[in-house]
Amino acid sequence: VALRLANCCLVRTSFVPDEHWQSLEVAHRLAFGYGHLTWEWTAGLRGYTYPLIFASIYKTLHLLGRDSVQLLVWTPRLAQALLSAVADVKLYSLTKRLETQEVARWVFLCQLCSWFTWYCCTRTLTNTTETLLTTIALSYYPLEGSKSTNSMKYASLVALACLVRPTAIIPWVPLFFRHVWQEPAKHRLILHCFFPVGFVTLSLSLVIDRIFFGQWTLVQLNFLRFNVLQGVGSFYGSHPWHWYLSQGLPAVLGPHLPFFLHGCVRAPQRCRKLLVPVLWTLLVYSMLDHKEFRFIYPVLPFCMVFCGHSLSHLRTWRKPALCFLLLSSALLALYTGLVHQRGALDVMGHVQEVGCRSANLSSASVFMMMPCHSTPFYSHVHCPLPMRFLQCPPDLNGQSGYLDEADTFYLDPARWLQREFPNAALLPARVIIFSVLEEEIRAFLTSGNYERTAVFFHTHFPEGRTGSHIYVYERGPPGTEG
Known part of the structure; x- marks a missing residue:
């Protein structure tokens, strides 16, 4: 025991x-x-x-x-x-x-x-x-x-x-x-x-x-x-x-x-x-x-x-x-x-700590731009914080050329984000990404006034859409660009 x-x-x-x-x-x-x-x-x-x-x-x-x-x-x-x-x-x-x-x-x-x-x-x-x-x-x-x-x-x-x-x-x-x-x-x-x-x-x-x-x-x-x-x-x-x-x-x-x-x-x-x-x-x-x-x-x-x-x-x-x-x-x-693949748990501890302490939970929304289900969810946060992740259900209806939300996102992340968030009012307060995605969405992060606030090591063996580190970006108040 x-x-x-x-x-x-x-x-x-x-x-x-x-x-x-x-x-x-x-x-x-x-x-x-x-x-x-x-x-x-x-x-x-x-x-x-x-x-x-x-x-x-x-x-x-x-x-x-x-x-x-x-x-x-x-x-x-x-x-x-x-x-x-x-x-x-x-x-x-x-x-x-x-x-x-x-x-x-x-x-x-x-x-x-x-x-x-x-x-x-x-x-x-x-x-x-x-x-x-x-x-x-x-x-x-x-x-x-x-x-x-x-x-x-x-x-x-x-x-x-x-x-x-x-x-x-x-x-x-x-x-x-x-x-x-x-x-x-x-x-x-x-x-x-x-x-x-x-x-x-x-x-x-x-x-x-x-x-x-x-x-x-x-x-x-x-x-x-x-x-x-x-x-x-x-x-x-x-x-x-x-x-x-x-x-x-x-x-x-x-x-x-x-x-x-x-x-x-x-x-x-x-x-x-x-x-x-x-x-x-x-x-x-x-x-x-x-x-x-x-x-x-x-x-x-x-x-x-x-x-x-x-x-x-x-x-x-x-x-x-x-x-x-x-x-x-x-x-x-x-x-x-x-060591190996620990970032997925560490980042949720960070989300719980900074997100659930917000006076207004609705303004502390989190979007995980990662392969779907990369991290735990409410079981590791335990407060009704608005959170979203990229969905990946399989094709149950026999559609030809079927792509789930995550696959569609990774085909062209910049264009997908532009379509999904046509105006600043819809942007999430925090964005969580793997390090390999950072350069592809650099323009989105800059235009949305996001600043990297936390970095978590994840793995020594990054592969495909999974990077070596997990980055947390937080949106600054309007008018603070530059």
């Missing part, structure tokens, strides 16, 4: 928009009545079960009179840190039942020093909770050699993970088939365990979403139709079929990669069964065009079992191997947690 709480405090960077826009932003709107819902919510692709957890935390803080912006930002992440600690211990206890205590300790060490786990396990991503629930459920799964199994427990945890994110079912497909195949009372398992759990979970999902959508919505079916059958997810990028094998898994494993490969060879047959869900998950995700590192995060704890076996078999080279693993993992974890 102490380690994961420290982990939480040492991750002050942004990863992907979903950690805010599919959880905290929705929760803020539920709890406080204002905020922004992305297009997924109007299309019924996301369920309200997961953000409702954070909304409950927010509402409790509000009733206690403790809903400061700092507590709104950190309390959900502290909750994730505690759940992550539980998942770590469950992985250790599972390995201890299957193997010797020595192997379990090495697996536990590998889990704790995994750079990607450190980077993700305290974030409010659906992938994070999906991974933690999967790990806890695995400790109840009837693996060979396990002394304590509880089908209802693990099935309920898997069902809960699927409520958070439907893709949680993917690594469990081969495990479910294996359980049914080896179970003597197959009908009893299906009819008295899997079916009741599935029915109750689906009913709960339908009722919760019926309340908030105002109509019956099966978000799991919409999610499947959108991402798999229609393949609209490729709007946000596509990768070759081998990406997870050539880049995704090696990057997620990081310094653990050689130990994972070695462990796959040295692990006993009873543990190699855990390799099937890993390969199956990679296969399923490889068939989809849109790929991201976080999608395969749920199978990372499976991989740690093999890494632990590798270290347990090393004798002569154990000390140098451990030094390499711990040092390289620590450097990666600290750099990605404290």
Whole structure:
């Protein structure tokens, strides 16, 4: 628990928009009545079960009179840190039942020093909770050699993970088939365990979403139709079929990669069964065009079992191997947690500090001229400050040559701004941009009497529309040009 709480405090960077826009932003709107819902919510692709957890935390803080912006930002992440600690211990206890205590300790060490786990396990991503629930459920799964199994427990945890994110079912497909195949009372398992759990979970999902959508919505079916059958997810990028094998898994494993490969060879047959869900998950995700590192995060704890076996078999080279693993993992974890892509959070702290203290909020408007969802929104500001960002919903109507607002803006920023703000009265009080955009809109900034008031470092690896720094420009009073 102490380690994961420290982990939480040492991750002050942004990863992907979903950690805010599919959880905290929705929760803020539920709890406080204002905020922004992305297009997924109007299309019924996301369920309200997961953000409702954070909304409950927010509402409790509000009733206690403790809903400061700092507590709104950190309390959900502290909750994730505690759940992550539980998942770590469950992985250790599972390995201890299957193997010797020595192997379990090495697996536990590998889990704790995994750079990607450190980077993700305290974030409010659906992938994070999906991974933690999967790990806890695995400790109840009837693996060979396990002394304590509880089908209802693990099935309920898997069902809960699927409520958070439907893709949680993917690594469990081969495990479910294996359980049914080896179970003597197959009908009893299906009819008295899997079916009741599935029915109750689906009913709960339908009722919760019926309340908030105002109509019956099966978000799991919409999610499947959108991402798999229609393949609209490729709007946000596509990768070759081998990406997870050539880049995704090696990057997620990081310094653990050689130990994972070695462990796959040295692990006993009873543990190699855990390799099937890993390969199956990679296969399923490889068939989809849109790929991201976080999608395969749920199978990372499976991989740690093999890494632990590798270290347990090393004798002569154990000390140098451990030094390499711990040092390289620590450097990666600290750099990605404290340095890389931190500007997106720092700038919102600045907006909250200067914007929410304005006597007249309507005159303190903010426009984020950045790739859409580059920063958090009201969950990190917590006051009804007028804010706007460039929208980027995908084409859901099959229009030819479709361009979203962000793409249209970046085709010709100067012309877009001239059209959008034909007179000075419409100009926002503050403009937030990445450094790469500054020269392109220099004329707009000058004519609008904007002055740079803050600079925040973001990344050492600027790419495309994302710059190394984030600039905040504030509009001066009329008549102060020059």
